[in-house]
Amino acid sequence: MRLVLLGAPGSGKGTQAQRLQARSRVPQVSTGDLLREAVAAGTDLGRAAKIVMDAGQLVDDPTMLGIIRERLARPDAKRGFILDGFPRTIVQADGLAALLSQIGQPVDAVVLFEIDPEVLGRRFSGRRSCRRCGRVFHLESNPPRTGDNCADGMPHDLFQRPDDNDETVRKRLAVYRERTQPLIDYYAKRGLLHRIDADGSLEDVDARLENAIRR
Numbered sequence: 709m710r711l712v713l714l715g716a717p718g719s720g721k722g723t724q725a726q727r728l729q730a731r732s733r734v735p736q737v738s739t740g741d742l743l744r745e746a747v748a749a750g751t752d753l754g755r756a757a758k759i760v761m762d763a764g765q766l767v768d769d770p771t772m773l774g775i776i777r778e779r780l781a782r783p784d785a786k787r788g789f790i791l792d793g794f795p796r797t798i799v800q801a802d803g804l805a806a807l808l809s810q811i812g813q814p815v816d817a818v819v820l821f822e823i824d825p826e827v828l829g830r831r832f833s834g835r836r837s838c839r840r841c842g843r844v845f846h847l848e849s850n851p852p853r854t855g856d857n858c859a860d861g862m863p864h865d866l867f868q869r870p871d872d873n874d875e876t877v878r879k880r881l882a883v884y885r886e887r888t889q890p891l892i893d894y895y896a897k898r899g900l901l902h903r904i905d906a907d908g909s910l911e912d913v914d915a916r917l918e919n920a921i922r923r
């Protein structure tokens with residue numbers, strides 16, 4: 709299974725990618741998470757990326773293609789991958805296609821998470837991530853359950869992403885419309901696009917995603 713999840717920031721791609729990874733054992737590859745790891749590690753890439761991410765802008769295409777090339781070369785990606793947050797530009801999509809055609813492993817399907825802008829606003833304000841295991845929660849619709857801890861048994865340590873504040877969210881949504889939305893047509897023309905309604909309970913969206921990728 710080689711999947712691309714496409715959709716606005718906050719549309720639930722990351723949450724669904726984590727759930728699909730747990731069900732299918734195919735790894736979620738989130739470029740946002742890879743960049744946040746670089747920020748946390750304080751590497752040169754991380755320091756440069758932090759400035760761009762905090763401004764709600766996109767990290768440049770050659771850097772992102774380098775990151776994805778390295779990540780997809782790791783052994784776990786031999787089973788396939790669930791790309792979450794990549795590609796975000798036409799240049800990235802062309803780069804991904806070239807990379808995958810070299811290894812004869814093209815993308816099987818692209819799933820577009822469609823969501824009302826009003827619902828998006830509520831999702832951002834309640835979104836929290838665990839500092840230690842990286843799982844994504846929502847204070848109202850998906851809080852950690854009692855006894856549902858990190859793998860080491862410690863309770864989740866929730867924080868709000870620094871780029872989830874109102875101003876940066878507005879910027880990120882504008883960047884999505886301008887740079888990433890053209891990918892909808894790009895993948896539709898290639899016969900790869902499946903649209904799903906991304907509003908509703910986690911289980912409803914799970915089912916719609918399963919339906920889309922089994923077709």
Ligand code: AMP
Nearest residue numbers: 739740760761765766767772793794796
């Ligand atoms: P995400 O966690 O996917 O919302 O990504 C958080 C931030 O990381 C984005 O707002 C961008 O600044 C950066 N980022 C993640 N993926 C990409 C990408 N494919 N291309 C450029 N920037 C990215």
